[in-house]
Amino acid sequence: MMEVRTIGLVISFGLMLLPLLIFKYMKLPLIKATGVAFLRMVVQLAVIGLILSYIFRWDHPAITIGWLAFMVAAATYTVLERLELPWTFLLPVVLFPLLLASGSMLAIFAVLVVKPDTAVGYPLVNPRLLIPVFGMILGNSMNATAQALERLASDLKANWRRYYSDITMGARPREAAAPFIRNAMRASQMPRIMNMASVGIISLPGMMAGLIVQGADPTQAIKYQMMVMAGIFVAVTLAVGGTLHLYVGKIFDNWYLPVPTLRRKKGLRP
């Protein structure tokens, strides 16, 4: 196994001075932000590395599943933070689809695709498999969910008169919001579809790159990658679809008008 030595790490950190010097030369006020981001990256990865090494060492199903649950909570929090609505309002809208979509995809992975060979004693809840795969599925679902909700909210605000016009002719909220729901789904899926079409030619996805660097056979690595990309796409679609469905059900009252929270926050008025 190719190892990263401490001296190598120090040298690569030292190389970070180069972009900082360029920013300084350009009088670009990005030095502080870069420094903070770099520090956060180092600290976060160090902590995660430590935690993961313990989780892998203990290899206890309860601890592994507990960590997966923590990942869902963190993903939900990240989405809620990005949107401007009260979190009590959005929590169920974001949490349940994320949990169900990525959780069920992970379960299918663990049980069906990887086929743990119980005869040899290979455990179903294997943190070395579940945590990185879940991270990829959840991370993508999280970004797509936030993107879709932002898009739906901004489309609805920009096209408020169109929504209004439709409901005054008898449309139900889901009928009047249908074009915006479609746009939100499209906006969140387009980057992933493009990515799927171009993968492998220029960039090797992180998981595959990692496996290859670690000495895995590329034909084995691509199988993992294909499986993960399919899983990600399914999970993202389910999570976004579920979130949009719940969101539209929650933002309109019995008269199909925006609920007070939305009227205040987004300025949608009849």
Next chain:
Amino acid sequence: MLYEIRLNKLQYEDKLLLRNVSLDIEAGEKVLIVGETGCGKTSLLHTLNLMNPGYDGCIKFHGEPIKAHPPDTLRARVIEVMQEPVLGDGSVRQAIEYPLRFHVHRGKSFCNDRIRELLAALRLPDGILDKPVDTLSGGEKQRVALVRAMLLEPEALLLDEPSSALDQSVSAQVADYLLCCWDGAIIGISHDPTWQRKFTHTFTFADKRLLDEKKLQSIPEVTQ
């Protein structure tokens, strides 16, 4: 009775607009609401299709409180035509047929003869059906929206300044058709004297209350 309106208070958001309003509207009646800008005419209109929840009192539609009607059913029977209507970005025909996709209008279809009849009544040429909506003038859009609303055969139309973008002669003809020939009720706001003369029932609001109610005994005559 189409509407029985008994309001203690009418509000828009937190602003009090009208007090102690009592009015009745019969089926097929042509009702004009008059008052200064900001006196609550539009808000009153919007309580009738459940678009303004800010009121205290009771509004009955066919003897049942409007809140007991599902909003989609009520709004299919009482259609609002906006002053600057939204017609989408396709052709006029697409814009006209658009509401047919709503659940509440399932089973309805528009026959070409009826479409042509209504277009002609509002002085629009047949050929307009194939034109893209964004090439229409403001007055044409207003009339296309009126045609679309009438094709859905509602019991009443809610009109907020329906003639604001029409020129004088067309405006008079549109008013004649809507107020003297069309069967359904019309509850409208208009500052146009040509229109105002043709309504059969006028409610005037001032100082946050109903000031005056005037009812014509006979239907006004068609001018042309």
